[in-house]
Amino acid sequence: MNTNSIGAVSTQSFTFAEDEPFCLESGETLRPVALAYETYGALNADRSNAILICHALSGSAHAAGYLDGDPEKVGWWEETIGPGKAFDTDRFFVICSNVIGSCYGSTGPASIDPATEQPYGLHFPVVTVGDMVRAQVRLIDHLGIDKLLCVAGGSMGGMQVLEWAAHHPQRLHAAMPIATTAHHSPMLIAFSEVGRQAIYADPAWNHGAYYDQPRKPDAGLAVARMVGHITYLSEESxxxxxxxRLQGLEKYGYEFETEFEIESYLKYNGLKFTQRFDANSYLYVTKAMDYFDLTQPTGSLAAAFAASTEVRFLVISFTSDWLYPSYHSKQLVSALTAAGVDVTYLDVKSSWGHDAFLLEVETMTNLLGSFLDRLVREEQVPAPVGYAPRARFVPGVNTALPRTKLADNLA
Amino acid sequence: MNTNSIGAVSTQSFTFAEDEPFCLESGETLRPVALAYETYGALNADRSNAILICHALSGSAHAAGYLDGDPEKVGWWEETIGPGKAFDTDRFFVICSNVIGSCYGSTGPASIDPATEQPYGLHFPVVTVGDMVRAQVRLIDHLGIDKLLCVAGGSMGGMQVLEWAAHHPQRLHAAMPIATTAHHSPMLIAFSEVGRQAIYADPAWNHGAYYDQPRKPDAGLAVARMVGHITYLSEESxxxxxxxRLQGLEKYGYEFETEFEIESYLKYNGLKFTQRFDANSYLYVTKAMDYFDLTQPTGSLAAAFAASTEVRFLVISFTSDWLYPSYHSKQLVSALTAAGVDVTYLDVKSSWGHDAFLLEVETMTNLLGSFLDRLVREEQVPAPVGYAPRARFVPGVNTALPRTKLADNLA
Structure with missing residues (x-):
């Protein structure tokens, strides 16, 4: 764990009121709906210092600090959220919630279907990024926050940021979409689909009905994750x-064992993922990402932001990210500019691929921190009680470590 | 089928003499060894007009014409080999053989192990690109050809070309490595390994012992192929x-069916592949590709070509090929130049990704054809009996067709 940690935290849960049905884009209704969430720092007097952090594909509400009682369970964006860090928890009230469809405490395919009293499995309705965000809006209402200072996130987290800005623009002052896109390209859909096909191909998947079975579709889920991990890196990284390099070998073994270090890395991460993620959630969350398309229904991305002219944007991409290449962000910036939106854009030079949004901590800290300083000034955001300014803190990141050691559930 | 086809052809088989054991790089000995091969055109009087074509990962000896009795079974490089085409079968004697380890008639894991009288499965020894090429050398000896005019191939075919030039330089005048590399980058190994892991994950794989089982590891093999197909395309293509675009749908179905056209393409190609390829062969051939490394044992790629100064090279890469990116070819060209080798290099502008080496027919025809014209002139290669020159022929290719319709077994 870094120094300047928020320390011990605990995940909370918010269940939607029974008399307020949650209607999905598909037309189906989901009930009950629970959201797992965490908060760090304190609200100021006028409740104007709240920042919502949105997580990526396999992330959770546990974004910072360590889980109470387990110092090993460090939050996935610990380097960026904490006292003196980019999202300074001395200054801001930071919220992170687990998306619906996921498996970290929010309602998803592993939850109990009240109609059958069994886990939903594939009976869980398909959810969209729009649905995920409308669920977050309810959480923000529940927390008594009228307008967020900022919504921030990378990868699928960035899609949620864009959804907030496009469809709930009156609820946020600023948006930070990082290493993301306004819609998946066919190549992104292709990678998602191969991951899903790997899960479908596992007989233990059993059309999603495996929760009461002795075996889970771990083999298929591991392959899906391995494909994902390739796309999170760059050729250079x-x-x-x-x-x-070979893993503990002097020369080729001429057999079908793990020999190259890259093979070992993939296998390790594939296996590790099966210990923490649900295969059906992988299907639902990737499907939501594939469906996401802010150019619809008009065909114009600029039109999606027609009502967002009061939202200030900080758009960040990374030069070696080939999963969400910079041109996606540049198209977004063009559309925002065309819509008359105030946008700051940086294409960060990095060799770390999509993972850069986790690893380029110093650059990110300075970028996000400066942008938030400006927001605080321009929106005249009061500090919470007892706030004492301190120098900005940039944690070190050991990029030689396996990715999972750095942050287990980021992307 | 194109016009200017060589027409009906049949695959032949060559079995190595029993008293000449075939020793592999691993130290193991393989016996018996059979190679499936095809030839097109006629040898000239001094046997100097022979060209060897090397196939890619899932290719076969059937490179041109159609299989006798089945006009649907068109060769995988039909656009490039035939009367008046780049590899002009009026002018040259063109040979293509299936690599050992594959499943199209050459000895591989599905062949009968004489020790057990059962299919080898994983008891088949691991073979290398070096082994594949030394087997081809025996075939060329058998055909009574002292020196090939040229060895040509794309992707894994290109690796064989490089192996010929580096380790058997006295046996060829010219080498045409296309869309290939002198060694797999970690990203290429990663994609290979994910394909293998998808096969291992299929319970029907049964550690390679499935030939007498009711089910084959088709599900795993299909996933492996889908991953491959993503890498053969480019974002632009x-x-x-x-x-x-959705496949026959007006709007999202909100279910886990094939919805996007790209999903349908991957699924179709994955399924189709299982009808023609052996999962164990997929393991062996991808392993050979991962092991291939011409920088070893010296660490210098230039050193690999120290004895190749009499071989003339035509190196071709494609700008949108991200599987074997142009920088691999550029490194190769640098090494060849450093070794004092005569090399012509072109980085062809194309949007078709790795598939470009199949689809850029006009460019390829002109490039390969001109290079061969020069060879014929400089080496004073007599024409075969009855040769009458004609204008070069460039077949059309309908790039809108699914890849499998174009050439089922190229990459």
């Missing part, structure tokens, strides 16, 4: 981290 | 071919 793979050369730096692994090259063609 | 995916946008052109599929975009975010």
């Amino acid at each position: 793979m050369h730096l981290k692994f090259g063609r | 995916m946008h052109l071919k599929f975009g975010r």
